Amino acid sequence: MNEIPATPHVINPKVAAANEMLKKKMATATLVSKEVFAGGRLGVFKLKPDLAPRWWYQAGQYTTLGLDTPTGFVPRAYSIAGSPLDEGTIEFYIALVEGGALTPTIFAQEAGATFHYLSPKGKFTVAVAQKQTLVMVATGTGLAPFVAQIRTMWKQHLAGVPSTYRVILFHGAAYADEFGYGPELTAYAAARGQGFDFTYIQTSSRPDAARGWNPSIAKGRVNEVVRHVLQQPLPDGRTVEMPTGVDAHAVGALIDPSRTAFLACGNPGMIEDLKEPLVHCGISTYLVEEFWKA
Ligand SMILES: Cc1cc2nc3c(=O)[nH]c(=O)nc-3n(C[C@H](O)[C@H](O)[C@H](O)COP(=O)(O)OP(=O)(O)OC[C@H]3O[C@@H](n4cnc5c(N)ncnc54)[C@H](O)[C@@H]3O)c2cc1C
Structure with missing residues (x-):
């Protein structure tokens, strides 16, 4: 295990006792691989459940992961980035929060480490969305549930199950070297x-x-790029640019409001900002997963 950076966190004794109780209810899994990038601030972690050969969940759900940290046992919610059709591992896409209570300890783990986890939860799924066109909007690691959903559709497609979905994914990050899963998703898009x-x-x-920015990547905040595609106004003074060769109107034309659900995950500010343009466009199905409170 790497050294864990000193953290200012002191856990309230009642919370600490509740966390220890929770730990007793949790199953364990072993870290089988860790791929860290973007200067150590982002990571893909694959775990193998210790007791069950497979672990069932719906793509888009989350679980709670927990570890012993220098200030006690800390549990946090994480969307599952892997597909339930993956072979035997549970995958997560996690951002390191400097000074956070849990993520510095997660990033310090190496293969072989034991994690604790709970049963899957959540209704952020395509079954709940119930529309044929799914517009997915993510900031940062908010991409995780969408990777699970799109990879599952891809695996079904490869198995010969015809897909009934049209999926448009917008992924926003500050810098272009922060696009986790870029090559995998680009390969799926090439099969259009x-x-x-x-x-x-x-x-x-x-x-x-x-x-890493290049003209195949749009410029601007993801919610503002979505506003542009929907032909909705941007806040004063804000601008966006589409990727070279991608016409915003042509993307917008793929979105028929009566057949479309929007799903947004990650930063609560992005999620809030999309509400108004969606109402204006007559899109009534908007599923959201906020990673923290605004
Ligand atoms: C349903 C759900 C699913 C989640 N899934 C994921 C996931 O798949 N990947 C993931 O990285 N996080 C995810 N989170 C966030 C995660 O639960 C933790 O809040 C996060 O990892 C920080 O934990 P921490 O103890 O290190 O920080 P804390 O000490 O708890 O500090 C939390 C603060 O960190 C910031 N923060 C939280 N999450 C992020 C983030 N992803 N990027 C940047 N800043 C953040 C916010 O300002 C927040 O107030 C999810 C949260 C929820 C509620």
Whole structure:
């Protein structure tokens, strides 16, 4: 295990006692791989449940992960980024929060470490959305439930199950080297026209070529790129640019309000900002998963 940075956290004794009680109810899983990137601030963690050979959940659900930290046992919710059709692992896409109570300890773990986890929860699923066009909007690691959903659709597509969905994914990050799962999602988008109707748009709010930005990536905040595609006004003085060769109107034309659900995950400010343009466009199904409270 790497050294865990000192954290200012002191856990309230009542919370600490509740956390220890929770730990007793949790199952254990072993970290089998850890891939850290973007200067150590983002990571994909794969766990293998210790007792069950498979672990069932619906793509889009989350679980609670917990670890012993220098200030006691800390549990936190994490969307499951892996598909339930993956072979035997549970996958997570996690951002390191400097000074956070749990994530510095998560990032310090190495293969072989034991994590604690709870049963899956949540209704952030395509079954709940109940529409044929799904517009998915993510900031940062808010991408996780969408990876689970899109990878599952892809695996079903490969198995010969015809997909009934049109999916448009907008992923926003500050810098272009923060687009986790970029190659995987780009490969799925390349199959468009072969029975897999998937459009993938990355957007960088700090487009810096030194950090990997190139013209195939949009410029601007993800909620503002979505507003632009929906032909809704941007806040005063704000601008966005679409990726080279991608026409905002053509993307907007893929979205028929009566057949479309929007799903948004990550930053609560992004989620809030989309409410008004969606109402204006007559889109009534808006599922959200906030990673923290505004
Ligand atoms: C349903 C649900 C699913 C979640 N899924 C994920 C996931 O798949 N991946 C993930 O990275 N996080 C996810 N989170 C957030 C996660 O539960 C923790 O809040 C986060 O990892 C910080 O934990 P911490 O103890 O290190 O920080 P804390 O000491 O709890 O500090 C929390 C603060 O960190 C900030 N923060 C929280 N999450 C993030 C984030 N992702 N990026 C940047 N800043 C953040 C916020 O300002 C928040 O107030 C999810 C939260 C919920 C409620």
